[in-house]
Structure formats: structure tokens, C-alpha cells
Amino acid sequence: MDLIPIDDAEDPRIEPYRHIRERDLIGRDGLFIAEGEVVLRLLLSAHSRFRPLSILAAEGRAATALELRAEAERRGAIDLPIQLPIHVASRRVMDSIAGFPIHRGLLALGRRGTDPEPAALLPAGPALVLGLVGIANHDNVGGVFRNAAAFGAAAVLLDGQSCDPLYRKAIRVSVGAALTVPFSRGGSADEMVGTLAGHGFEVFALSPAGPESLHDVAWPARRALLVGTEGEGLPPSLLSRLRSVRIDMAPGFDSLNLATASGIALHAACGTVIRPSRN
Amino acid sequence: MDLIPIDDAEDPRIEPYRHIRERDLIGRDGLFIAEGEVVLRLLLSAHSRFRPLSILAAEGRAATALELRAEAERRGAIDLPIQLPIHVASRRVMDSIAGFPIHRGLLALGRRGTDPEPAALLPAGPALVLGLVGIANHDNVGGVFRNAAAFGAAAVLLDGQSCDPLYRKAIRVSVGAALTVPFSRGGSADEMVGTLAGHGFEVFALSPAGPESLHDVAWPARRALLVGTEGEGLPPSLLSRLRSVRIDMAPGFDSLNLATASGIALHAACGTVIRPSRN
Structure with missing residues (x-):
């Protein structure tokens, strides 16, 4: 199914997601986190100014994450990283990553690049x-x-x-x-x-x-x-x-x-x- | 100081405030609960269509509650209940009444009366x-x-x-x-x-x-x-x-x-x- 199971909130592959509570990731890595199906659909579309790096989905939302990625690949409208990784975590791991319940169960990591003048x-x-x-x-x-x-x-x-x-x-x-x-x-x-x-x-x-x-x-x-x-x-x-x-x-x-x-x-x-x- | 101390969340004098989490008090008593200084000021003004029945203040906000009442009485713009009661509770009692932290520390009980046609x-x-x-x-x-x-x-x-x-x-x-x-x-x-x-x-x-x-x-x-x-x-x-x-x-x-x-x-x-x- 091409999904990466995550059983441990400390797994280094999802390290950037653990900073979701921080207001400002800019200075750190030039990354941001997007949340929810509607927003992820936009991030994976040609309308977005930014590129996604990976997806983190709760178990119940893995199918939606696969669909979103497949749709973006089919359109071919944007350059996705070769095989945009989809990580799947249990609700418990998900909540412990975020420190609060993420009701929508879908997150993506994006790269912001340099802000323009x-x-x-x-x-x-x-x-x-x-x-x-x-x-x-x-x-x-x-x-x-x-x-x-x-x-x-x-x-x-x-x-x-x-x-x-x-x-x-x-x-x-x-x-x-x-x-x-x-x-x-x-x-x-x-x-x-x-x-x-x-x-x-x-x-x-x-x-x-x-x-x-x-x-x-x-x-x-x-x-x-x-x-x-x-x-x-x-x-x-x-x-x-x-x-x-x-x-x-x-x-x-x-x-x-x-x-x-x-x-x-x-x-x-x-x-x-x-x-x-x-x- | 003309304040009514409340030491027990079960005190019957503040019984209606215990329903603050309910979405709909209408059917019950024709009451509503208002929250925060700006809103209370309006409820105590001539602009409000509704009358206040009492105030419940956290200890730190008792002075504000007294001020609000004194100002309304001075203006004489509205019929306040004879001596609009101000109940004062510790933050602990306050939070246990509401079931969540009320950051503003000021509540009022109001009577809605009958909704017009x-x-x-x-x-x-x-x-x-x-x-x-x-x-x-x-x-x-x-x-x-x-x-x-x-x-x-x-x-x-x-x-x-x-x-x-x-x-x-x-x-x-x-x-x-x-x-x-x-x-x-x-x-x-x-x-x-x-x-x-x-x-x-x-x-x-x-x-x-x-x-x-x-x-x-x-x-x-x-x-x-x-x-x-x-x-x-x-x-x-x-x-x-x-x-x-x-x-x-x-x-x-x-x-x-x-x-x-x-x-x-x-x-x-x-x-x-x-x-x-x-x-």
C-alpha cells in the first residue's frame, strides 16, 4: 500500500511534525505544517506557491492521503518529490506528536523557501x-x-x-x-x-x-x-x-x-x- | 463591601451558573449567561433588551463587578433588581462551576423573557x-x-x-x-x-x-x-x-x-x- 507506518512519536522520520505547536518554524528549517483535507488538497495543487515534503495521516485517514497524492500525480501539475512519503500513525501517536487532538487527522510538511521582497x-x-x-x-x-x-x-x-x-x-x-x-x-x-x-x-x-x-x-x-x-x-x-x-x-x-x-x-x-x- | 462570597460550587445561590456548558437554557428557565467585561457592560446598559439577575465574579474581578454595577446605578438608565447581587468565588470554584477555565472571570445571569413574534x-x-x-x-x-x-x-x-x-x-x-x-x-x-x-x-x-x-x-x-x-x-x-x-x-x-x-x-x-x- 506504499505507506510508512509510524509506531513511535520519537521516530526521526516525523521529527519536524513534533514542532507543530511552535508558532514559528521559519528561523529553524524553512518549513511549515498544513492541516486538514481541504488545505492539503490545495497544497498538492498547482495553485500552491509551496511544495509539500511529506504527509502524516492518522490511520483512519490513510486512504484519503493516498487519494490526494494519486490525484496530484495524475494531474502532473506540480513537481512532487519522487514518491511523496505518506507516514501513517495511530491516533495515540498522532495526538502525542501534536500535544493536542488533531481532529482532522491529516498533516503535511511543506517547504517555504525564501520570502520574496x-x-x-x-x-x-x-x-x-x-x-x-x-x-x-x-x-x-x-x-x-x-x-x-x-x-x-x-x-x-x-x-x-x-x-x-x-x-x-x-x-x-x-x-x-x-x-x-x-x-x-x-x-x-x-x-x-x-x-x-x-x-x-x-x-x-x-x-x-x-x-x-x-x-x-x-x-x-x-x-x-x-x-x-x-x-x-x-x-x-x-x-x-x-x-x-x-x-x-x-x-x-x-x-x-x-x-x-x-x-x-x-x-x-x-x-x-x-x-x-x-x- | 457588599459582595456575596461563594465557597462551594454547589451553593444553591449560583445554581443557574452551573449550566453554562449547556447550549440551550431557553426551555429550562428562560435564562442566559453572559461573559466578560465588555458584554457585561452592555448588559447593564440601556442598550440591552434584557435584564441582569446577578453577577458571578472571580476574586480578582470583584472590583470590576462593583464598578460596573455602580456605574449602571449612577446612570439610572435601567431597572436593576434591588441590589443586583454580586457573587464572588475563588478561581477554583469558578472553574469547577464552568467545567473549564473562564479566563475573563466575569459572568452574569440574565432573563430572556419571551421571544417576540x-x-x-x-x-x-x-x-x-x-x-x-x-x-x-x-x-x-x-x-x-x-x-x-x-x-x-x-x-x-x-x-x-x-x-x-x-x-x-x-x-x-x-x-x-x-x-x-x-x-x-x-x-x-x-x-x-x-x-x-x-x-x-x-x-x-x-x-x-x-x-x-x-x-x-x-x-x-x-x-x-x-x-x-x-x-x-x-x-x-x-x-x-x-x-x-x-x-x-x-x-x-x-x-x-x-x-x-x-x-x-x-x-x-x-x-x-x-x-x-x-x-
Whole structure:
């Protein structure tokens, strides 16, 4: 059946999976861990920017893992490592590897390679780019990537205070979009704005106090949306020198979840990007 | 200090709090449990549709509980029970009551009273109403209520398959909006649509396959948005006889979180409701 049984959580062949609880594998090996069938399907598809190195499946999910690999090989769309290894472990070994119950029973190890420079991600022509400043919550980053994919953002730029989109939980919440939407991470918000402006992007800062309503913006062809945290928002020094747009809300309850706010703004800004026929 | 110490999780004075893990207190006593400082502040304010019966605070949060009550009494905005009781328990008792660690250390018991009939919630004049069909996930219902409050929805109608907005977790995710936005729950989606149409609302069904783009709708004064689950969506029998609108998305990744989708649709539909000067 071409499966590698693992009976011992200390087996060196699954060593990288034992770090699943760590938030940040970057510095270590340039690896990441993806979780669940939907995300693994994406990682094994041509849409993924990253390559899988191996799969670790609970016994009950071994058949699914074989199917996923066979399908990817049949399509021939990506270079899989010669015989992408599938390790199979009992639920007990699986849980002890992760330190918590992994309900979905399917993990994959991926190689992230080197993160690109922001400038390398900015395409020519009409484009929508999203910038994240200080977003340290993995759920929020995952949710934002899901929206970025849905609304055709060309890239997501994250400042150095924002968290890693390739952390397992962020990938899961993004439903795999963190594997498909190009991103860079590092530097300051000022540097990010400088790069965007230098490449001809008009930068719109999202803020509840923005003088311009999202409903009224005539979007330029090259547009970037900048989003800060739910609590603090974007730094005043940035807001004061950028075009700042607000989401109109009912009086007295001006509170939106960050992912929802990003979705609303991306939906408003994406017009010509995903539907060239309208403005 | 006017606090009631509780040394025993079995103390009958805190009996209702012991059911915090139950999803549905409705049938039992018409009670609900709210959690956390932000939500309690709202429950103790004039914005809440419901009255608090008591507070249960961990030792470290007793001062906050006293402050919250004093502030509500000072405002005199609501009828508090004569001396709203504040029970104080050790973290150990608190955790054993809940069966899990309550990190926020502040709970309140509220009385829900009788849920109104849907028709009683529909105001005269221009209004936006939200209808939920089969939304059984408490996170989603909470997220949707947060958006309904942000965009000035007059009411949320839930069918009988949708879950209770007054379940603790839904209230928490809604940041208290489940306590402020009027709602009804019960009956079928067909009955809901009938009630809305009978009161002069045009009903728009949100669906990825909708022939009309949300960008292009000229919203009538009385408008209702109908939202189904992330997976199944709304029943085809409903979609076929309602005006169905879609959120335009990039090709190949037409997946949005339900709360985000509801936020985008409410933002598009709320125009004249929260900003009478524009269409």
C-alpha cells in the first residue's frame, strides 16, 4: 500500500511534525505544517506557491492521503518529490506528536523557501494590494488571506509586527489561501507605504475616523489598502499623510471584526480587478 | 463591601451558573449567561433588551463587578433588581462551576423573557432586516449579530434550524450585539419570507450563483437580506422564487466566511438606513 507506518512519536522520520505547536518554524528549517483535507488538497495543487515534503495521516485517514497524492500525480501539475512519503500513525501517536487532538487527522510538511521582497510582488498594470500593519493574531491573518484570495488581491504585504501567514492555524483559517496569495513580511509600515508609492500605487488607509466613505471612492487602477489592528488601528503618523477611508456604520456600535472589515474594504476596492467591465 | 462570597460550587445561590456548558437554557428557565467585561457592560446598559439577575465574579474581578454595577446605578438608565447581587468565588470554584477555565472571570445571569413574534419586530418606514436560515454555528451567529448592529439592521429573524443567539459563546463573539439587536427565532424559511413580504419587504437571497451583483442593486426602502449556511447555502426552492444577489469574487476561489459575507452584504444594503442623505 506504499505507506510508512509510524509506531513511535520519537521516530526521526516525523521529527519536524513534533514542532507543530511552535508558532514559528521559519528561523529553524524553512518549513511549515498544513492541516486538514481541504488545505492539503490545495497544497498538492498547482495553485500552491509551496511544495509539500511529506504527509502524516492518522490511520483512519490513510486512504484519503493516498487519494490526494494519486490525484496530484495524475494531474502532473506540480513537481512532487519522487514518491511523496505518506507516514501513517495511530491516533495515540498522532495526538502525542501534536500535544493536542488533531481532529482532522491529516498533516503535511511543506517547504517555504525564501520570502520574496515586497517590490517583487507588485505586478504591472491594474492591481489591488493589501498591506497589514501589526496584525499579530493568527485567526485574523488567516481570515484576511481568505478575503484577499476571494477578491483577487495580487499580494499581501505584512510588516514585521504582523504574524506569519504560514503558521498552521493561519493556514487553516485561510482555507489554504495563505498558500496561494503571494506575500512578503518584514520591515516597517513606513517602508511598506514607500515601496507601494514608489511603484505607482495609491495607498488607502482603512480607519473608522476616515474622512472619505468607502462607498464614495473612485478607485485608481493601482490601489493598495492598508489595515491595522482592531484595537489600536493604524498609527496616527500614517493616517495623517495617507488617504483615509472609513466603513460607514450605525451610530453607537462602530465595531467590526478585522477579517470582516478587510472583506468589506476589499469587496469595495476590487471592482475593476476581478470584473474589468465595470469601474 | 457588599459582595456575596461563594465557597462551594454547589451553593444553591449560583445554581443557574452551573449550566453554562449547556447550549440551550431557553426551555429550562428562560435564562442566559453572559461573559466578560465588555458584554457585561452592555448588559447593564440601556442598550440591552434584557435584564441582569446577578453577577458571578472571580476574586480578582470583584472590583470590576462593583464598578460596573455602580456605574449602571449612577446612570439610572435601567431597572436593576434591588441590589443586583454580586457573587464572588475563588478561581477554583469558578472553574469547577464552568467545567473549564473562564479566563475573563466575569459572568452574569440574565432573563430572556419571551421571544417576540417576527412580525412584531418589523418597523414602519425604511428598514433593513436580516434573515438567517439554518445557521447552527454559534460563532457564525455571533459574528452576524455584530455586523447587524454595525450596519443598523432593525431586526434579525432566525428560522427554527438556526441556533440561539443568547448562547454564551454567540453573545461573546457578537461583542454583546446579541443583547441589543431585536431577534426572533423559530418556524421555517418559507414562513419567514411570507412574513417579510406581507409587511412590504423586498427579500434578497444571498447566493454565490445569484444573477445580480451586490454592486448593482438599487435597494428599495424596505429590504431584507436572507443568508444560508457556508456549505449548503439557501434551499433551491427559495432561491428560485426570490431576487438572488451574489458577492462578486475572483475566479477559482469563491469562498467566504459566513460572517464576512453577511458583513459585505449588510454594508452594501444599509446605505439609506444609516446614512439617509445618500441612496
